[in-house]
Amino acid sequence: MLFGGPLRYDTGWAQYEEAFLQLGFRSMLKRLPALLAASFRLARQADRQAARIVVSAEVGRGIARAVSLLAVNGVLGHLMTDAPVADRLRGAAPALVTVACVLFLAALLRAVSTYATGRLEPKVERVATEQYLEKAASVELSAIEDDAFHKLLDTAQYGAASARRMIGIATRVVNALISLLAAASVLTVLHPLLLPLLATMTLPSAWSALTIARRRYVSFHAWVQHARAGRLIGSLLTEAGAAPEIRVHGVGPFLLRHFRSMSEAAEEEQARLARLAARTGLIAAAWTGVATVVTYATLGGLLLAGAMALSVAGTAVIAIRTGSSSLDTLVVEINSLHEDAMFVGDLERLFVEAEQRAIPVGGAELPAEPREIRFENVTFRYPGTSGRDALSDISLSLPTGKIVALVGENGSGKTTLVKLLAGLYAPKDGRILWDDVDAATADRHRLAERIAMVAQDFKRWPFTARVNIAIGRSSVPLTDDRIGTSVGEAGAGDVVADLPRGLDTLLARAFTGGHELSGGQWQRLGIARAAYRRGSILVVDEPTAALDARAELEVFEKIRALAGTGQTVILITHRLASVRHADLVHVLEGGRLVESGTPDDLLRTGGVYAELYALQADQFTAKVPSPNGHAER
Numbered sequence: 001m002l003f004g005g006p007l008r009y010d011t012g013w014a015q016y017e018e019a020f021l022q023l024g025f026r027s028m029l030k031r032l033p034a035l036l037a038a039s040f041r042l043a044r045q046a047d048r049q050a051a052r053i054v055v056s057a058e059v060g061r062g063i064a065r066a067v068s069l070l071a072v073n074g075v076l077g078h079l080m081t082d083a084p085v086a087d088r089l090r091g092a093a094p095a096l097v098t099v100a101c102v103l104f105l106a107a108l109l110r111a112v113s114t115y116a117t118g119r120l121e122p123k124v125e126r127v128a129t130e131q132y133l134e135k136a137a138s139v140e141l142s143a144i145e146d147d148a149f150h151k152l153l154d155t156a157q158y159g160a161a162s163a164r165r166m167i168g169i170a171t172r173v174v175n176a177l178i179s180l181l182a183a184a185s186v187l188t189v190l191h192p193l194l195l196p197l198l199a200t201m202t203l204p205s206a207w208s209a210l211t212i213a214r215r216r217y218v219s220f221h222a223w224v225q226h227a228r229a230g231r232l233i234g235s236l237l238t239e240a241g242a243a244p245e246i247r248v249h250g251v252g253p254f255l256l257r258h259f260r261s262m263s264e265a266a267e268e269e270q271a272r273l274a275r276l277a278a279r280t281g282l283i284a285a286a287w288t289g290v291a292t293v294v295t296y297a298t299l300g301g302l303l304l305a306g307a308m309a310l311s312v313a314g315t316a317v318i319a320i321r322t323g324s325s326s327l328d329t330l331v332v333e334i335n336s337l338h339e340d341a342m343f344v345g346d347l348e349r350l351f352v353e354a355e356q357r358a359i360p361v362g363g364a365e366l367p368a369e370p371r372e373i374r375f376e377n378v379t380f381r382y383p384g385t386s387g388r389d390a391l392s393d394i395s396l397s398l399p400t401g402k403i404v405a406l407v408g409e410n411g412s413g414k415t416t417l418v419k420l421l422a423g424l425y426a427p428k429d430g431r432i433l434w435d436d437v438d439a440a441t442a443d444r445h446r447l448a449e450r451i452a453m454v455a456q457d458f459k460r461w462p463f464t465a466r467v468n469i470a471i472g473r474s475s476v477p478l479t480d481d482r483i484g485t486s487v488g489e490a491g492a493g494d495v496v497a498d499l500p501r502g503l504d505t506l507l508a509r510a511f512t513g514g515h516e517l518s519g520g521q522w523q524r525l526g527i528a529r530a531a532y533r534r535g536s537i538l539v540v541d542e543p544t545a546a547l548d549a550r551a552e553l554e555v556f557e558k559i560r561a562l563a564g565t566g567q568t569v570i571l572i573t574h575r576l577a578s579v580r581h582a583d584l585v586h587v588l589e590g591g592r593l594v595e596s597g598t599p600d601d602l603l604r605t606g607g608v609y610a611e612l613y614a615l616q617a618d619q620f621t622a623k624v625p626s627p628n629g630h631a632e633r
């Protein structure tokens with residue numbers, strides 16, 4: 001099956017299983033105060049005033065219900081006496097007025113609570129989502145590439161919606177709790193037998209709701225990656241980037257087949273859950289039925305035996321109905337609260353883990369104008385990969401203010417080396433020294449400030465051309481001067497001039513008014529972005545891969561000019577002719593440094609560089625067959 005099987009258990013799974021094991025009814029009740037406190041904390045963070053209003057209104061509603069129950073008891077007490085009807089009614093009147101007033105007040109409080117909850121819920125979701133996104137953006141690249149962390153990101157994204165739901169649920173829990181307390185106290189006063197009977201009637205629904213929620217949560221975690229893969233396939237079918245290949249290579253039916261088989265597997269799981277839920281519900285209903293019969297039979301027995309007055313039995317019936325409906329609500333709502341709290345728990349777990357894997361803040365100051373950056377016996381392997389190191393025992397110098405070229409065949413480690421230089425990864429062994437400051441101890445944010453990078457797969461932001469350039473340093477105010485200079489430095493003037501609305505053209509074909517650039521045009525904008533950033537070290541990874549011959553020459557000219565202004569240029573390229581202007585060339589092979597020197601030195605000594613150079617040169621000097629069959633130079 002594409003993307004592996006539906007159930008992939010990795011290290012992250014063990015933690016979910018532990019969370020699942022905590023899902024007992026007792027532990028749920030024990031955790032209730034903490035859960036309510038957590039949702040209240042979130043609510044206060046989002047909107048303190050609305051949170052206070054909701055809590056006060058719900059407590060008020062609960063109390064109102066308790067008072068009305070006691071008042072009803074008073075009404076029945078007066079009505080079910082032997083006195084004349086008029087006297088009975090007169091006696092019951094004050095209690096009736098109390099019931100009416102309390103019901104009116106409860107309705108008012110309900111309206112207040114509805115309004116404040118409605119105001120609060122979206123804010124809670126926004127605050128939680130913001131925190132989620134902020135944490136996701138602040139972790140190390142290695143965390144983003146780690147599939148266990150990614151799974152956590154996947155599941156935690158539901159935490160914000162759960163946090164929103166928890167607000168409404170928490171209000172209903174508080175309300176039902178108070179009203180249950182009222183019913184239970186009334187029942188205890190009426191007859192001690194009635195309380196356990198009430199509990200027996202409600203236990204089955206508690207058990208059934210809990211069992212169903214447990215299954216749903218476990219299933220969700222087992223299937224979350226499957227669902228992501230399914231969504232990914234679905235989006236591939238509609239994505240503009242994949243559209244040409246889907247049509248020319250006829251990939252559509254292939255992707256659809258996989259989409260269907262993945263969806264069918266997920267449907268089977270849904271059907272399995274529904275089957276189990278139906279069975280559980282049926283068992284619970286039978287159990288409740290028996291318990292209800294026993295309860296009313298007991299009431300009848302007490303009446304027949306003269307152990308209970310008719311008015312008391314009437315109140316008991318009302319209290320049992322109120323109590324069991326409150327208990328039902330409570331069980332269902334606590335259960336939902338718990339289920340949602342587990343997703344909020346995932347979000348909190350993400351916060352903790354993201355904190356641990358965050359790019360550290362602070363550290364040693366880097367020299368303002370270092371003479372060189374030295375790699376000292378640097379070894380690196382990508383986290384979670386086995387096999388060979390991507391870089392092994394590399395020692396080399398990157399003198400500042402010069403053009404240093406990194407050369408080597410595909411997969412030799414050039415990009416990895418510059419990622420380490422930029423602080424995106426840390427070496428497994430060895431050090432990267434900026435003069436004598438170890439980059440591992442340096443302030444990472446300050447280090448990144450110094451670097452401008454045109455990566456091989458630099459981001460094509462779905463924004464305007466202007467923003468696509470200025471996003472190179474979004475922390476400074478955007479000025480036309482700076483944009484203009486950068487466009488000039490990158491030789492992107494023609495690209496911008498050709499755009500229908502110049503710099504204000506939206507570069508996202510999928511949106512109205514959006515425009516698409518060619519690969520080479522994008523590459524020029526990417527270089528303009530790096531120029532706009534004005535880092536002291538410019539890293540360009542294959543800057544001319546998509547450029548035509550004339551543009552390529554021009555771009556290298558521009559890059560040389562940047563080095564002339566004091567910028568250090570680290571250039572990765574397979575076009576060895578362009579490397580001839582570099583001050584220093586490092587040649588990598590299989591993650592090891594095999595040669596270093598000026599281009600002329602390397603050509604003279606005749607190693608890997610000279611060999612690759614000769615191969616490329618041969619392509620241009622090879623004899624071109626003439627029309628009459630003789631080879632010509």
Ligand SMILES: Nc1ncnc2c1ncn2[C@@H]1O[C@H](COP(=O)(O)OP(=O)(O)OP(=O)(O)O)[C@@H](O)[C@H]1O
Pocket residue numbers: 145382385390408409410411412413414415416417456
């Ligand atoms: N994010 C990653 N996770 C795991 N392995 C990676 C990752 N990126 C690169 N590698 C591996 O590290 C090795 C070096 O890759 P790198 O991208 O540094 O090579 P390169 O010299 O830049 O190649 P190219 O000329 O094709 O761009 C390769 O074996 C590659 O498979």
